[in-house]
Amino acid sequence: MDEWTKEALLWPEVWARFRPLTSMGQRAKKSLPPFIPGEEKEWQQALAIQESLYQRAQEDPDWTARIDGALNKLPDIETILLNLEQAGIPGVTDWFRLQEFLRFGNRLRKWIKDCSLERWPDLNLSVWDEAMSLLNPGSGSRIQESFSLERGLDPRLESLTKRKLQLERRLFEETECCATAVEQDYPLLRNRDGEWIVDRAASYIEAMRQDARIERTRETAFEAIFRPLPSLEIVKYMEEVAAVERERAGVTEEVLGRLAEHMLPHVTDLRRVLVAITQLDLDWARMRAAQSWQGVRPTEGDAFVIQGGVHPVMEQRLKGEGRTYTPIDVRVERGMTVLIGPNMGGKTAALRTVGVIASLGQYGFLVPAQDCTMPLVPWVTAVIGDAQDVHAGLSTFGAEVARLASWLGEPKAGLLLLDEIGRGTNPVEGEALSVALTYHLSKGKGWAIHATHYRETIEIKGVRVYRTRGLCQHRELPLEQKPEKARQWLLDGMDFRLVPWQPGDGFPQDALAIATSLGLPSEVIEEARKRVITKTSAEEIPTGGAKPGKGDVRWKTN
Secondary structure, eight states, X not given: OOHHHHHHTTHHHHHTTOOOSSHHHHHHHTTOOOOOTTOHHHHHHHHHHHHHHHHHHHHOHHHHHHHHHHHHHOOOOHHHHHHHHTTOOOOHHHHHHHHHHHHHHHHHHHHHHHTTOOSOGGGGOTHHHHHHHHHSTTTTTOOOSSOOTTTTSOHHHHHHHHHHHHHHHHHHHHHHHHHHHHHHHSSOOOOTTSOEEEETTOTTHHHHHHOTTEEEEEEOSSEEEEEEXXXXXXXXXXXXXXXXXXXXXXXXXXXXXXXXXXXXGGHHHXXXXXXXXXXXXXXXXXXXHHHHTTOBOOEEOSSEEEEEEOOHHHHHHHHHTTOOOOOEEEEEOSEEEEEEOOTTSSHHHHHHHHHHHHHHHHTTOOBSSSEEEEOOOSOEEEEOSOOOBTTTTBOHHHHHHHHHXXXXXXXXXXXXXXXXXXXXXXXXXXXXXXXXXXXXXXXXXXXXXXXXXXXXXXXXXXXXXXXXXXXOSSOOOOSSOOHHXXXXXXXXXXXXXXXXXXTTSOOOOOHHHHHHHTTOOHHHHHHHHHHHHHHHHTOOOOSSOOOTTSSOGGGOOO
């Protein structure tokens, strides 16, 4: 799907509902490929998992919340594994992250296993217990809430840590003792920084300046700031603490190196587990997105058969306006399917809906419909809306033709969505091009849908035609024809349902009613109506279909 198609289908807003919870899943989302022809088995397996997750989530909201919570807390260990593979030594924080990954990942594994879901077999590798025992020796492989080097990894570390704590406590006590002695001689109390702030007018300030137990750090025009000097005992304790810390750092480096050496053989399996959890996160995010549009599993078939299909973004927008989205029923087989109907009648919305459902299905999502059958196709592209290519200096018509030329040359058959091709140039040539293109695609092996106003497109043999029902008949125009009231009148009176067109149904002619409601002068409307009657009285739609240039006087040349 190219950028033009994404914009036309409102794909970025649809794709934004797909929200992996782990950083691994978010990274994988950026390069997630769709399923392609030849991967039907894998596609249906992925959809079956989606269906199982969806059903379980509906049945057990608490289970769903637990999965959400665990995925949210899973750290990314990719850089840790890469460091180990390159003979590096992860730091303490890295080992804590790995432990958190094992802790929450193990919970996920058990909760998923309880559901008998087999999509992620690598979640059941024995590496969980093996890695746990390395990080939590002597704890029965029970993962602790925090990672600590002192907890069974080396007895020297526990001894050195205790020694350091003892020395730091004595250092604190000696520091307090020295400071308290000063405060007994002067009417002072230390601030939170351990300093004394003394008014320069104080009677004892000169004595403090001469006191060998303290030093003046700075002075202003009004105050002098003092702090205690370390005693010989304090210096001794500080040196002992530093010595213990150096020894402890050496042992820590040794322990971390040994831990990295022992963990290295498990990196391959840990990476497999990481991939499995990333896949689980993607599947879970697909399911959560499908919940927002009440998705169903698409089955495999050679035609796009959609019942009750909706476009989730357009549906949400209409809901925000207090309106209801009309689901579509449509069957798109190989060849050409034509959509006809008035402006504002829902043709473009139907195109977008088919495109979004097809694309979501290709990416392994449960789709927004009541029922859906579809094939996997190598590409989906849309030529919808005002596609002016400013950078290339092309008009709407030029941009359409350029895009069509590139996709019509594709050797593999895909899904092509066309919206009023030829409208951007003069009517005669635009109509001719639209009909010729419809005829060309009707003979192709791909799937094409063309929303158009040109009547001749439905005369082509083999073309399947749908129409939007259009404006309800016998509706009175609003008395006040203000634009906002007229628009609402049109929306309230428009039937957006898509129904098969049958010969004899006639061609939709709601344009004059719409123009009237939007305030065009009555004399203009009447003149237009006369011209329509004059033209259509001489033209009848053939019931058997006709190719361009045959059976239609409008295609004859002198």
